[in-house]
Amino acid sequence: MALPAVTSKPEDRVAIAQLGQALKTALADEKSPLRTFLNGDPQPRRAIERDLEPTEVDDLLRFGVAEQTENLLRPRFQAQLIGPHLVFSDLRQSMRVVRKTEERNAYVDPMWEGPTLSNLLVREPAESGLDMGCGCGVIALAMSTYCRRVVALDMNPRALMLARFNMALNGVDNVEVLESDLFSAVEGATFDRIVFNAPVGMELLPRNALESGEQILIRFFSALSKHLKSGGMLHMNVCVKEWSRASFATNLRAWLGENQRDFQSLFIELWRVERGFKFKVRRWLAPFVLPRQYGRLLHIRRGLLIAERNGVARHAETASAYDTWATSLGPRFGASLVKSLMGADPGKARAGPATAVLNTLDDDHRPLGGSVTTAIFNKLQNVPAAALL
Template structure:
């Protein structure tokens, strides 16, 4: 465990730090400008040699830029002379940084070394609500310290954090629950579109970092951890309340409009490995039980119509398709569910990824690496695991006042490993809205539990639709041919889906401008091709329903 306490949330010192970081223009762009494109790209790959060379050269000048000093000290974890950090943080000073728990000083002389004891860096992301810019503190990583991470390590905003922030729907809501908040980044995102945010974590150290980050990036001070409140001020409108406890337990008996979670989903062996369990990633349960239990239980804290969005891993077991395994979780949850598998790794790849994640490498610790690797493979083999999936889970508690009258109508499990257009949050929200529109119309389709009969398709035929602005049509022809071999409808936003369209479906889609009903367009196409109108409608209407769900077409009333 870490011998150092987490940083303090002293409001007076944080005011000075915030002002200094603002004045220094300590931003993502500022850091990349100091490093240059080569070093910045290398640092994104967890290679710091070019970055250290760049900041060392900048610090050797007569008046080093403040961003170079802050990057060298807090991003790269390298010592700097006291005088340089005093200049870079003129309001806070080294003394204030030490009292906040950000740094330790070897002495009081101008040339004595000062070394950061936490990682403090600018953070930028674009979510469905727009641009987000903060500074985030977390524990120094293996790249900065050169040693394996402690079990209570508090992670900064990594790739999974950014993914969750970008896929989360940002519709204004009353109450948000952030399960497993870590350094607090999801709570900060939620505070921009919620009335109140509750953030939970089992780690007191993580909650202390979250308290620091919320206080640093908001105008008002925090109370003591583990139960703290922050008033957002000019950067948002929500209070952020921090609670200590495991998963949903600190929020038992309460209801929320949105639940977000980047839970400790890593599937970790609990016997035979020399590595510690890491609080930020290891849930302490066998296999994928952490994600399974969260999916099954999160409905207990969802208000009617409330949405839960989380990331997770699940096991692909021999003889059991992953869709059946995860689908059973959805059945037990009794919620609308949409699961998108984004990546699949075999057990060896998975073991390598997460052993390295904790700072253990075969070069530095060959015996520990081999022992941990073997423990991971043995653990997977004990459950006949052939692969591990990673993806996005969206759940919703049916609303009795909604179009489905409280019935579960969505059960969708799919794989999409290609590129996506982030942020996805707006697209996911639009997909749920399209699904509800079809449910209200009586045309949601058999995959959602609604009969696929003539009446439901007839309701869709009476609708007026428009083509989404991001949809393009692609035609592929054999040289010299008059007609295309393949017609694709391609989506530029969201998942970037491509749909193989018949000539008739392409014609119908192109004619959807909100003036004519789907049925009228289908009848015109039937007359053009001299085929029975019923045959054309039978072919096109189910396909149109799919185009509506996936965002290619939308009701004209939404325009």
């Protein structure tokens, strides 16, 4: 199975934007068969034409979003609404087909983590934003609403194809999509906001053994100071490793180099792995590709790293299953919570959830928001970054 391609051209931007608006209008009806179709399930053409004009259905075919067999429309991609934006990505079922082939590296995932991360961004007005590893563009679309200009980068040509299509689909014209290996396409450029949805790989293949691990992190953080402006903020969905002689906090400061004291950082742990066959393979491979002074691999953690270049040399950590509440509580709550955590005194007891954070919620969501805020602040601790051993 060959992964599909969008067949649009630059001169199609207006038609694509009109199609996007028609799709979003139809999706307002929760019973629309279009919802089922965009979720990846074939539908009769006549059912889709209840919500779309025949010419709009023809555009789905013309742009390669769907294909038709007799009277049945089959989606070639899937889509979902993320806030005000409609975003296309590869079908979930496509991964099952290509995961053991070379095409798995070209697969653009169906927004498993992007929507969650987008609800934890500090959405304050900024001049410039960078979406590193943009995938289908869900983060770049969110950044386009508060950054005057955005650059979206990825190494995967199919990700760039889908990101460009999604920008056109939503009528967004302040995002530039470029092929890049980390910062290679923006050498010399600086940004107020950087978001990096780093890849995660728990595969057993040696070439993937440290995907989004130290090798990528060292390259990224050693270049970060050249590209993040003073006062700028980084949001990073990341997989980190704890070692017997080098914690993540210690390594983070080492990777930032001579500018390490410029940065305040916060890590919110989502989950950790410290047992199982895949973990044992990772532990066995580690000494072959990393400095031995790190010691023994203790566990792998996934979470959200926020770093602000504000001259406050402090690293704090907490934990929360934010994937269970971020999308339901929304971006205003997420942004307010992150700002409160960055300004808090780690380890200091709090009487209760911050009023400013809860004021972002309606009455129905305040109980959940209160319990989330209380729990995450109670786990907030200052973590010293000792000298690298």
